[in-house]
Amino acid sequence: MFSLSEIPQTASTLFSAYSTLAGSMMLLRSFANELIPQQLRSYLCTTFYHYLFNPLSNNLTLVFDEWSGMSRNQVFDAAELYLRTKINPDTERLKVSKTSRQKNFTVSIEKGEEVTDSFQNVQLQWKFVCKEPQNNHSGEKRYFELSFHKKHKQTVICYYLPHVVERAKEIKQEEKVVKLYNRECPYDDDDDGGGGGGMWGSINLEHPSTFDTLAMDPELKQMILDDLDRFLRRKEFYRRVGKAWKRGYLLYGPPGTGKSSLIAAMANYLSVEMKDRQNDGASVGSNTKLTLSGILNFIDGLWSSCGDERIIVFTTNHKERIDPALLRPGRMDVHINMSYCTVHGFKVLASNYLGIKGKSHSLFGEIEGLIQSTDVTPAEVAEELMKADDADVALEGLVNFLKRKRIQADESKNNDVKGEEANEVEHEKAKQLKTG
Numbered sequence: 001m002f003s004l005s006e007i008p009q010t011a012s013t014l015f016s017a018y019s020t021l022a023g024s025m026m027l028l029r030s031f032a033n034e035l036i037p038q039q040l041r042s043y044l045c046t047t048f049y050h051y052l053f054n055p056l057s058n059n060l061t062l063v064f065d066e067w068s069g070m071s072r073n074q075v076f077d078a079a080e081l082y083l084r085t086k087i088n089p090d091t092e093r094l095k096v097s098k099t100s101r102q103k104n105f106t107v108s109i110e111k112g113e114e115v116t117d118s119f120q121n122v123q124l125q126w127k128f129v130c131k132e133p134q135n136n137h138s139g140e141k142r143y144f145e146l147s148f149h150k151k152h153k154q155t156v157i158c159y160y161l162p163h164v165v166e167r168a169k170e171i172k173q174e175e176k177v178v179k180l181y182n183r184e185c186p187y188d189d190d191d192d193g194g195g196g197g198g199m200w201g202s203i204n205l206e207h208p209s210t211f212d213t214l215a216m217d218p219e220l221k222q223m224i225l226d227d228l229d230r231f232l233r234r235k236e237f238y239r240r241v242g243k244a245w246k247r248g249y250l251l252y253g254p255p256g257t258g259k260s261s262l263i264a265a266m267a268n269y270l271s272v273e274m275k276d277r278q279n280d281g282a283s284v285g286s287n288t289k290l291t292l293s294g295i296l297n298f299i300d301g302l303w304s305s306c307g308d309e310r311i312i313v314f315t316t317n318h319k320e321r322i323d324p325a326l327l328r329p330g331r332m333d334v335h336i337n338m339s340y341c342t343v344h345g346f347k348v349l350a351s352n353y354l355g356i357k358g359k360s361h362s363l364f365g366e367i368e369g370l371i372q373s374t375d376v377t378p379a380e381v382a383e384e385l386m387k388a389d390d391a392d393v394a395l396e397g398l399v400n401f402l403k404r405k406r407i408q409a410d411e412s413k414n415n416d417v418k419g420e421e422a423n424e425v426e427h428e429k430a431k432q433l434k435t436g
Helices: 011-035 038-053 074-085 150-175 218-233 235-241 259-270 292-300 343-354 364-373 378-385 391-435
Strands: 059-065 094-097 106-109 114-119 122-131 141-149 178-182 201-205 246-252 310-316 334-337
Touching: 059 074, 059 150, 074 106, 074 122, 074 141, 074 150, 114 150, 122 150, 141 150, 218 259, 218 334, 246 259, 259 310, 343 364, 343 378, 343 391, 364 391, 378 391
Parallel strands: 246 310, 246 334
Antiparallel strands: 059 141, 094 106, 114 122, 122 141, 178 201
16 A cells, blocks of 8 residues: 555656556557457447446347348338328428329338337337348348337237238228339339339339220139139138149230230239239240249249249240140149130220220121121220220221221231142142152
């Protein structure tokens, strides 16, 4: 022990002691920089300051990433919808959007904003976090953070989160927004562009097609509706027999026969989300983004079990070009031939475009006869009906169009016959030359 009289009192002595201490600290820092890796030094400093300035917290934070492996995180999607109804008056930044088919504005929180909620006297704090992509091959990382007192963990997980998911389902059903997903989507209706950059993005599908407006035979239309309804009712059946709950449809036929319209009608009927087709036709080459193996894996391989209630619709103009491995039941379960326009299809189009119902026009008989004897697509008939607002003028134009099309078909058929006859003559001449 030193007495007070022995403690140095002069300024020079104090400065000398300070210099010695500072030199020792610098030497110690130099050794630390040489011997301890930078990552470890950063971790030790962060941990030290955290425990020095932040006492142990009683809060627990749950993190909900946008993706769970290859599937979207259901809780993230639910929170995104649910929090639109919980925006606080103090929120500083909001995103506002509206499509032509929406009755009201859609208001959602911007990245970095926080939303408070209360459930069974439990106070909860949500935060929407977005992180920039780390490289050109990855998209923006988005997730929600939910913070609350640790003692309410059981209440939040067992009761609050199921409440959020169920409420989100109700909101989605009320809005009935159908989304079209595409890997090369330039933007995303759900965010500020995170869908671009080679990642999957979505836009709201606003195709007005319904089963009521489709130019199809009523029997075929009812068959598709019954098949969809039966599929949706049989979740437990698929699980019991050990099959993935999925259904594949193949729509095939000439261009303009309503394949895309039928897909939109199915989506609107079910209010489901759709993936966009990458390439037209059925060819799979080495330079395409899709391979036959990849398609098969998605249809009935490992990916087919990633999610429930999966309906896959394929379209092609040339069914004969599709690999037989894709056509079998279990992959493409229902094959639907989208043929040329029928009499019933014409009546539906006349009702849609001209407001004419039943046999209430004198030209219907002639048009029906021409349609039965001419290969004409519903798209061609619809285009003719759109050329005039007056029903008489539009139907007269359709009659003339069908007559021209039948004449062209007859001429083409005659040319084919003449070509075959000429080939036979040439073949006979060649045979005679050989025998002579």
